[in-house]
Amino acid sequence: MTDPGIARTGGRHPAGYGSRPAARNEPASLADILERVLDKGIVIAGDIRVNLLDIELLTIKLRLIVASVDKAREMGIDWWEHDPTLSSQDRDLAEENRRLRQRIGDMEAGRQESIDADGQSNSRGADRHGDVAEAPRSAGEE
Amino acid sequence: MADSTSAGTATYVYAVMRDLSTPRLGDIEGIDDQPVRIVDHAGLAALVSTVALDEFGEEALHRNLEDLGWLETTARAHHRVVEAAGSVAATAPLRLATVYHGDDRVRALLSEQQEAFTTALARVEGKTEWGVKVYADPEIFAEDPAPEPSASSASGPGAAYLQRRRSQRRSREDAGRAATARAEEIHAALSEQAAATRRHPPQDQRLTGHAGWMILNGAYLVDDEAAAEFRGRVAEFGEERGIDVDLTGPWVPYSFASPDQES
Numbered sequence: 500m501t502d503p504g505i506a507r508t509g510g511r512h513p514a515g516y517g518s519r520p521a522a523r524n525e526p527a528s529l530a531d532i533l534e535r536v537l538d539k540g541i542v543i544a545g546d547i548r549v550n551l552l553d554i555e556l557l558t559i560k561l562r563l564i565v566a567s568v569d570k571a572r573e574m575g576i577d578w579w580e581h582d583p584t585l586s587s588q589d590r591d592l593a594e595e596n597r598r599l600r601q602r603i604g605d606m607e608a609g610r611q612e613s614i615d616a617d618g619q620s621n622s623r624g625a626d627r628h629g630d631v632a633e634a635p636r637s638a639g640e641e
Numbered sequence: 642m643a644d645s646t647s648a649g650t651a652t653y654v655y656a657v658m659r660d661l662s663t664p665r666l667g668d669i670e671g672i673d674d675q676p677v678r679i680v681d682h683a684g685l686a687a688l689v690s691t692v693a694l695d696e697f698g699e700e701a702l703h704r705n706l707e708d709l710g711w712l713e714t715t716a717r718a719h720h721r722v723v724e725a726a727g728s729v730a731a732t733a734p735l736r737l738a739t740v741y742h743g744d745d746r747v748r749a750l751l752s753e754q755q756e757a758f759t760t761a762l763a764r765v766e767g768k769t770e771w772g773v774k775v776y777a778d779p780e781i782f783a784e785d786p787a788p789e790p791s792a793s794s795a796s797g798p799g800a801a802y803l804q805r806r807r808s809q810r811r812s813r814e815d816a817g818r819a820a821t822a823r824a825e826e827i828h829a830a831l832s833e834q835a836a837a838t839r840r841h842p843p844q845d846q847r848l849t850g851h852a853g854w855m856i857l858n859g860a861y862l863v864d865d866e867a868a869a870e871f872r873g874r875v876a877e878f879g880e881e882r883g884i885d886v887d888l889t890g891p892w893v894p895y896s897f898a899s900p901d902q903e904s
Contacts, residue, residue, distance in 0.1 A: 537736070541736065541898045547699050
């Protein structure tokens with residue numbers, strides 16, 4: 500009755516019930532799915548308490564993320580790279596990217612520096628930019 | 642139906658239907674590939690599956706909701722179940738992560754909320770949700786601005802420059818007003834063909850990847866028999882110069898399942 504391929508999408512399979520509109524075969528975007536399952540639908544307390552405020556914030560953030568991560572970075576929008584609520588794996592990758600971009604910037608600026616074997620820059624310039632775990636930028640900057 | 646949850650597990654609820662609809666459902670897989678089951682009571686049927694508490698208990702859930710990979714997987718699984726049900730009969734979807742300590746608790750939910758669920762199902766019966774986002778091209782809406790009343794004739798190049806600058810700003814503002822007015826007209830026209838509507842805030846222009854202004858972000862609950870006409874009307878708007886339309890759907894009516902979501 501239901502085609503798994505279509506069940507995956509925002510479209511529906513016409514199963515002969517009433518006069519259902521024909522399914523659209525374009526897959527629903529993750530942003531549209533998340534907006535609906537997180538933010539719409541009947542809200543019932545359930546037995547397991549869920550912090551709705553957190554979900555609301557997440558919805559707003561996700562709406563930004565899934566739209567275009569690359570485009571956001573171009574614009575200098577990269578709050579998720581410093582957001583403690585995102586998974587550490589994402590953050591490590593983002594942090595590594597930032598470090599590499601910083602190094603490239605430093606090299607292009609022609610600074611004198613020695614670079615350790617493990618890639619850690621020990622120039623004053625790197626420290627000043629907070630390129631160490633002990634001096635993270637504050638979360639919440641956008 | 643025997644309560645198939647045991648220690649360390651819980652019952653996850655996806656949606657509610659009329660129990661008469663469920664024999665047509667067939668096999669559906671839910672979260673973590675668990676089979677979707679029916680818990681029925683008082684003419685209603687809740688679509689549920691068993692989940693582990695080390696994934697959906699309060700602390701675990703709070704942690705997992707912040708894990709984007711987990712969230713995507715779970716959201717898609719939830720959505721698949723909702724859509725599979727919706728393809729069969731009227732369905733009132735629940736928000737993600739509605740979890741109970743066993744099927745008996747779900748039965749109690751159906752009993753306590755029987756009227757609300759029945760009303761919700763009646764509201765969405767035979768109807769589909771469509772999402773409509775409308776974008777306006779600022780440049781095109783800036784054309785043919787309302788002619789500005791001529792101020793006292795410029796008394797020098799400096800004054801003339803300032804006058805031109807003021808005209809450009811007003812033109813931009815007028816373009817914005819014209820676009821907004823068009824959005825209201827489009828929304829009104831689409832609303833005429835909808836049983837209910839809901840408007841969402843426009844999404845951030847910088848991140849939608851669309852160069853234009855998002856002037857409308859709406860959800861429309863449309864009778865299935867009127868769907869083709871509604872989609873045709875949406876397509877017509879999309880043909881307008883300076884207007885771009887993004888239609889999504891058909892959706893099970895997430896936005897219209899709760900009473901306070903109806904406008």
